[in-house]
Each structure stands twice: as C-alpha cells, then as structure tokens.
Amino acid sequence: MSVHRPSTPASLQGSDEDRPGKLLDRELAARLLRFVRPHAHLLLAALLLLPAVGTLDLLQPMLIKLAIDEGMGRRDLAQLDRYVLLLLLCMLGAHVAGFLQSYALQLCGQRATHDLRNAAFRHLLGLGSAYFDRQPVGRLLTRVTSDADALNEMFAAGLVSLVGDVLTLLGLVVILLCLDWKLALVCLASAPVLALSAELFRRMLRATFRQSRRQLAAMSSFLHEHVQGMPVVQAYQQEERARQRFGELNEAYRRSTFRAAAYDACLFAWVEALSTYVVAALLWFAAGRMAAGALTFGVLVAFYKYVDRFFVPLRDLSTKYAVMQSALAAAERMVGLLETQERLPELAHPLPAAPLRERISFIDVSFSYGQRPALVHVSFDVHKGQRVAVVGHTGSGKTTLARLLLRQYDPVAGRIEIDGVDIRHVSLRDHRSRFAFVTQDVQLLRGTIADNLSLGDPALPRSRIVAAARAMQVEEAILRKGGYDAPVLERGANFSLGERQLLSFARALCRDPEILVLDEATASVDSQTEAQLQAALEVLLAGRTAIIIAHRLSTIRRCDEILVLHKGRLVERGRHEVLLARGGLYAKLCQLHFGER
Ligand SMILES: Nc1ncnc2c1ncn2[C@@H]1O[C@H](COP(=O)(O)OP(=O)(O)O)[C@@H](O)[C@H]1O
Ligand SMILES: [Mg+2]
Structure with missing residues (x-):
C-alpha cells in the first residue's frame, strides 16, 4: 500500500485544536464524508482496486516459490520461463493497479477538498462581525487553506490505506497457513508482541503529537503577528526581544518534534529487530524440516518474502499515525468552523426594503461587545436629506453606532428603524444595499x-x-x-x-447610495489635502442622507445636527453654534481639538 508522508506542518496550525472529546473521530469523519459523497464513485473505485493490488502483491512470492520448486528444482526450463513471465506480468499488473488506485484516490480527495474549501469560505462570508472580532486572522486563513487538506489526507492516507493494510495482513495469514501451518505458527507467534508494542507506541506518539501541534500553533501565531506588525517591531527596536521569543518557541517545537522522531526511530528499530528474530527462528525451524524433507526451498523463500511484507504496515505505523492525528485535528477545526452559527438572524420572509422616505430612528438602543456597555439607551432621528455629525472622545461609541446601523451587529436592547420598519425585519442584503459605508481605516x-x-x-x-x-x-x-x-x-x-x-x-x-455613513479618518493631513477632502466630501454628500463620524471642524460645522456621545451615552445634540454656546462637553471638545472658544 502506498504510504503518505506526514503533510506540511501548516496543516497542524491553529491553537484551539485540543478540545478533547468534543467530537469523536468517527463523528468527525462522518461529517466530512458529506463532502466526499458527490465523488464517492472515485473512492469506491479505489476501494475496489484494493483486493486487486493486494492479490497481485501477494501472488509474487508464490510465483517465486513455484519458479524455484517446479522450474529450478526439477530443471524444467519451460516451466521456469512460464513462472518468471507470470511473475513479470504480476508485477506489472500490481503497478498499474496501484497507479489507478492512487489516481482515483487523489482525484476524489482533491475534489472533495476543493468543495470543502468553497463551503468554508461561503460560510465565513455569512458570519457576523462578532465572530471575526474573536478569531485571529491567521487562524481563519489556515482553516480555509491547509485545514481543508485534512480531508484528503484522512481518506487517502488514513481510511483507504488502513483497509488495505488489514486486507493484506489477513491475506498473508491465510497464505502462510496454507503453505505450511507449522512454519506459519512460528511466524505468527510474534503477532501478540507486535500488537502490544504497536499500541504502546501509539499512546506515546499521541501525547507528543499533541504537544508538538500546540507548539507549532504558538510559533505560527507569533510569526503571523510579527510579520504583520514588522514596521512597529522595527520602529520600536523590538527585534532582539522578538528574536529571542521566537527562538524559544522554535526550540520548544524542535524538542517535541524530535521526541516524536525518536519514538518513531525506536518503533522502526524495534520492528526491524523483531522481524530479524522471526526470520532467524524461521530459518532455524525450517532447516530441521528441510533436512527431514518436509519442506522445499521454494516454500522457505516464499515465507521469507511474506514475513517481510508482514512487518511493513507496522513499520509505517507512526507515519500514518502522524498524518491521521493532524488530519483529525484539522478536520475538527474545519467542522467547528462549518458549524459556527454566528449569523445575524434573518426572518424567513423578510419585508421588502423600500427607498428611504422619512427617517432613520435609533430607539433606545443599547449595545455591548462584552462586559462594558458601548452604547447606552441611545435615541435619535435622522430625517431624509439631513446631514448628522457624531462626535465624542475616542472610545465613546461612535464607530459602534455606525456598525449597528449597517447591521454588522444587532443591538442588545432597543431597535433601529427605517421609516418605521425595524431593520431586522428586512433582509440583510436589501438593508445593506441602501448604504455606502466609508470606514475609518480605508x-x-x-x-x-x-x-x-x-x-x-x-x-x-x-x-x-x-x-x-x-x-x-x-x-x-x-x-x-x-x-x-x-x-x-x-x-x-x-x-x-x-x-x-x-x-x-x-x-x-x-x-x-441613498444613505452615506462615514467614519472620518482621524489622521491629520496637510491643509491642501484637507481642502481637497472637504471639497470631495461636499460632492459626495450632495443630496444624500448622511451620518458622519466627524473629526474635522470644517465637516462638523456644515452638519444639520451634531450628536455628542460620551461613554456610550448621547449627552448633547444640536447645531454647532447652539452647542458651543451651551458650554458643555461639545464646547470642551472643540476647545481641545480645534482651539476654539
Ligand atoms: N470589536 C470590539 N470588541 C470589543 N470591544 C470593542 C470592539 N470595538 C470597540 N470596542 C469598545 O467599544 C467601545 C466603543 O468603541 P468605538 O465605537 O470604536 O469608539 P469610537 O469609534 O467612538 O472611538 C470602546 O470602549 C471600545 O474599546
Ligand atoms: Mg471609531
């Protein structure tokens, strides 16, 4: 059976993979099977080819035995030619069948992976902003790219080769018993020892793989952060600290990877040693029986070959185990993503969205991202054609207000209406199509x-x-x-x-758009650019209803109404002159930011 080397380390990424017992491996596989089903004919073809590959493989030592005993032993060259030709055909057949099998398997796996990736991205597109607040970008990227490959590995390296191994082992036992049951029992005596050691190594490998996966996740998220934030790292001369920290993470990862490699080497050596003992026992036992004329030389050669085949699946155990473990972890993350239901709720039969006729109303709207409230009982109206500015200190809830209006989040309490219709009753698509949202960071x-x-x-x-x-x-x-x-x-x-x-x-x-929501950039630009932005803004705003989170006095002054937010509360509202004269928070803000009295 073909053996797949462990996949790229990338498929091990992500730091939340160790959620023990959340999903059983079987359940996981079942959920991913949904993506394999449309391509099941390919998987079936691969499985159907298994007996062919196995039989052609196992037939070869038998033909060698016949060539030796019937051809060489009896000096019958015609027979010898026949068996050698059959052997060649058998090898050729095994290779062709093996190729077809991997071809079908890869095609199936790649197609299913492709579908899975599309499904994952489609799912991401439908999730609400709250989900993206919590998930680091790097983690989501791995989900859609390398985690999706887990599906391929799971079926290619895992399922199919496992079935293949089991079939081969069963076939081997039957053939050995038929050839010479006494000799077979000598060989099979090693089976319990093998089974026991395989299980022992499996347990040790499991622990190390988990650890090394966690360490790899830590390293890659560190890397992601630092590559993205490189300008800051360099500007604040954090290179040395970053280098050190990365070195530590890398070292931890190397250690656990090395431990896994050491176990692997032990297992390999142990299986090799065991197979040598079995061969030695075989030779010793066979010698006696051959001397007594109870065994032919051909049978001995065939046995020798078969015993070798017997140990191959066990030698590859740790490789396969690594692949399966990382594939299962990735699969779990993938299923986790696909089952995330953090969509904004929509009505089954949403109301049609009509063009804005009268007004946008915030009615007693409260919102919080977590513990601390970001908006508290905010109520105001924006009439059609009006231009409303929202001002306040950093963190006062201005951007939150805009995001609620766009329905990136839903209010915790209260509601937002457009012409008397709760925005939650219109389809998300229709609702958002009324707006253009110019965000603070373009x-x-x-x-x-x-x-x-x-x-x-x-x-x-x-x-x-x-x-x-x-x-x-x-x-x-x-x-x-x-x-x-x-x-x-x-x-x-x-x-x-x-x-x-x-x-x-x-x-x-x-x-x-009918309605413009603008989160003005705070960054100061030179006065020429400022004038250019102002002129452009005037053109953009002409004839539109607008809510502007404003930082420039020139913008604020031209607005029909100014809403002043303070710690999530609407504390003042009115026109510039009126608010300035009142001498409240707005007047203070103006003084602070524009030096205005
Ligand atoms: N995605 C978020 N997750 C958690 N808290 C947030 C998030 N966005 C903003 N906040 C918090 O909500 C409050 C209001 O933020 P925001 O509306 O962005 O303020 P402003 O735009 O007025 O500067 C702040 O205390 C901020 O720390
Ligand atoms: Mg903001």
Whole structure:
C-alpha cells in the first residue's frame, strides 16, 4: 500500500485544536464524508482496486516459490520461463493497479477538498462581525487553506490505506497457513508482541503529537503577528526581544518534534529487530524440516518474502499515525468552523426594503461587545436629506453606532428603524444595499484601481467609475499611478493616506447610495489635502442622507445636527453654534481639538 508522508506542518496550525472529546473521530469523519459523497464513485473505485493490488502483491512470492520448486528444482526450463513471465506480468499488473488506485484516490480527495474549501469560505462570508472580532486572522486563513487538506489526507492516507493494510495482513495469514501451518505458527507467534508494542507506541506518539501541534500553533501565531506588525517591531527596536521569543518557541517545537522522531526511530528499530528474530527462528525451524524433507526451498523463500511484507504496515505505523492525528485535528477545526452559527438572524420572509422616505430612528438602543456597555439607551432621528455629525472622545461609541446601523451587529436592547420598519425585519442584503459605508481605516484590496472603486461589480460601467474619480478629484493621482488598470498593492500600500481616503469616497460615489455613513479618518493631513477632502466630501454628500463620524471642524460645522456621545451615552445634540454656546462637553471638545472658544 502506498504510504503518505506526514503533510506540511501548516496543516497542524491553529491553537484551539485540543478540545478533547468534543467530537469523536468517527463523528468527525462522518461529517466530512458529506463532502466526499458527490465523488464517492472515485473512492469506491479505489476501494475496489484494493483486493486487486493486494492479490497481485501477494501472488509474487508464490510465483517465486513455484519458479524455484517446479522450474529450478526439477530443471524444467519451460516451466521456469512460464513462472518468471507470470511473475513479470504480476508485477506489472500490481503497478498499474496501484497507479489507478492512487489516481482515483487523489482525484476524489482533491475534489472533495476543493468543495470543502468553497463551503468554508461561503460560510465565513455569512458570519457576523462578532465572530471575526474573536478569531485571529491567521487562524481563519489556515482553516480555509491547509485545514481543508485534512480531508484528503484522512481518506487517502488514513481510511483507504488502513483497509488495505488489514486486507493484506489477513491475506498473508491465510497464505502462510496454507503453505505450511507449522512454519506459519512460528511466524505468527510474534503477532501478540507486535500488537502490544504497536499500541504502546501509539499512546506515546499521541501525547507528543499533541504537544508538538500546540507548539507549532504558538510559533505560527507569533510569526503571523510579527510579520504583520514588522514596521512597529522595527520602529520600536523590538527585534532582539522578538528574536529571542521566537527562538524559544522554535526550540520548544524542535524538542517535541524530535521526541516524536525518536519514538518513531525506536518503533522502526524495534520492528526491524523483531522481524530479524522471526526470520532467524524461521530459518532455524525450517532447516530441521528441510533436512527431514518436509519442506522445499521454494516454500522457505516464499515465507521469507511474506514475513517481510508482514512487518511493513507496522513499520509505517507512526507515519500514518502522524498524518491521521493532524488530519483529525484539522478536520475538527474545519467542522467547528462549518458549524459556527454566528449569523445575524434573518426572518424567513423578510419585508421588502423600500427607498428611504422619512427617517432613520435609533430607539433606545443599547449595545455591548462584552462586559462594558458601548452604547447606552441611545435615541435619535435622522430625517431624509439631513446631514448628522457624531462626535465624542475616542472610545465613546461612535464607530459602534455606525456598525449597528449597517447591521454588522444587532443591538442588545432597543431597535433601529427605517421609516418605521425595524431593520431586522428586512433582509440583510436589501438593508445593506441602501448604504455606502466609508470606514475609518480605508480598506483597499489587491487588484486594479478600477476594481477597487467598483468592488469588482461588472455591471458598473467604466464611465461611472471615471466620473466618480473625477468628482472626487482623485483622477490625477490615479493617472500618475498608470491609469485605472494600474495595480493596488496589498492594503493599498502604494497610495498616500489622503489618496486612499479620496479613493474610498470615489468608491462610495460609484455605489450611489441613498444613505452615506462615514467614519472620518482621524489622521491629520496637510491643509491642501484637507481642502481637497472637504471639497470631495461636499460632492459626495450632495443630496444624500448622511451620518458622519466627524473629526474635522470644517465637516462638523456644515452638519444639520451634531450628536455628542460620551461613554456610550448621547449627552448633547444640536447645531454647532447652539452647542458651543451651551458650554458643555461639545464646547470642551472643540476647545481641545480645534482651539476654539
Ligand atoms: N470589536 C470590539 N470588541 C470589543 N470591544 C470593542 C470592539 N470595538 C470597540 N470596542 C469598545 O467599544 C467601545 C466603543 O468603541 P468605538 O465605537 O470604536 O469608539 P469610537 O469609534 O467612538 O472611538 C470602546 O470602549 C471600545 O474599546
Ligand atoms: Mg471609531
């Protein structure tokens, strides 16, 4: 049977794999089987080929025996030729069948993995923001990429080769007994010892594999964090500390991997030694019987060959065990992801979303991410066509308010209505399609500039993209980068902060939303860029209902109403002049940020 080497260490990643007893291995396999079912014919073909491969394999020593006893022993060259030819055919057949088997198995595994990966990503797309708050990015990446491969390994290396091994061993025992039962018993006497030691090693390996997996997870999450945060690490000269910490993690991982390798070597040596003893016993026992004429030389050679085959599955045990263990751990994580039900609830028959007629209302809305409340009993109305600013200290709940309106989270208490309809009663898709959300940290994706503006919507004509870029006065910058089809690097690294902001405005304008939600970037830009942003914003806002989390006085001043948040509470509201005159929190904020009296 073909043996699969342990897979890439990547499939061992993730730090929450050790949830002992959460799911039985059998249940896990059953859940993943769902993805194999559409390709079951391939798996079946591989399984059906097993007896063929096994028989052709086991036939070979028998043919050697016949060649020796019938051909060479009787000096019958015609017979010898016949058996040698049969032996060659047998070998050829075994190789062809083996190839077909791996081909079918790989095809089945790869297809199922492909489906599983699609399913995982589709599932991720439907999960609410709360899930992503908790899950580290690196962990989710591994789920969809390497963890999905677990499925392939589980069936290729695990299930099928296990069935193959069992069949081969059974066939071997039967053949040995038929050939010469006394000699067979000598060989089989080693079986209990083998079984016992296999079980012992399995237990030792299990513990070390778990440990090394945990250590690998720790190392990769450290790596992920530090590669992503490299600018900070370097700017704060944390290289030495990071190097040391990584060294420790790496060392711990090396130790446990080495322990696994040592056990593996012990097992290998032990099985080798045992097989040598069995062969020695065989020779000693056979010699006596051959002298008595009760045994032919051919039978002895065949026995020797068979005994060798007998030990192969055991020698590979630890390799297979490693593969199965990591595959099971990955499978458990995968199933965990697929069964996460952190979607925002939707009605079975949601109401249709009509265009905004009158107003958006927050009615006694409270929300918290965990223990501490982020919004407390917030109520306000935004009328159609109004421009409302939200201001407050950092952490006062401004972004949270916007995210609730977009339904990235649902309020813990209270409700948000649009024209009197609770937003939870409209389908999520319809609801979100009314908005353009310009976030505080602009998210540019890899791809062309045009793709970033249209977000890959093929229905959006190029003329609209160009018009939006022109209106936002960002066309010049785009042309400088080489036009609309020029690439945007990861996280928009090849654009300045101001340009990124303008691009995100243009993206919102492309969508031509009814309602604009804008989380203004706090980063200070030079006064020329500031003026450019302001002008662009005016164009973007024209004729739209807007909720702006504002940090620039120039933006705030032009709003119809200002909501002042403090520790999640709405503490003041009104126009700029009125609030300023009142001398409350808003006046203080203005003084602090703009030096205004
Ligand atoms: N994803 C999150 N998980 C847990 N707490 C959060 C999360 N986002 C924000 N918070 C907390 O909620 C409060 C309000 O945050 P936020 O709305 O982002 O404030 P603002 O935008 O006004 O600076 C803060 O105390 C913040 O620490
Ligand atoms: Mg914020």
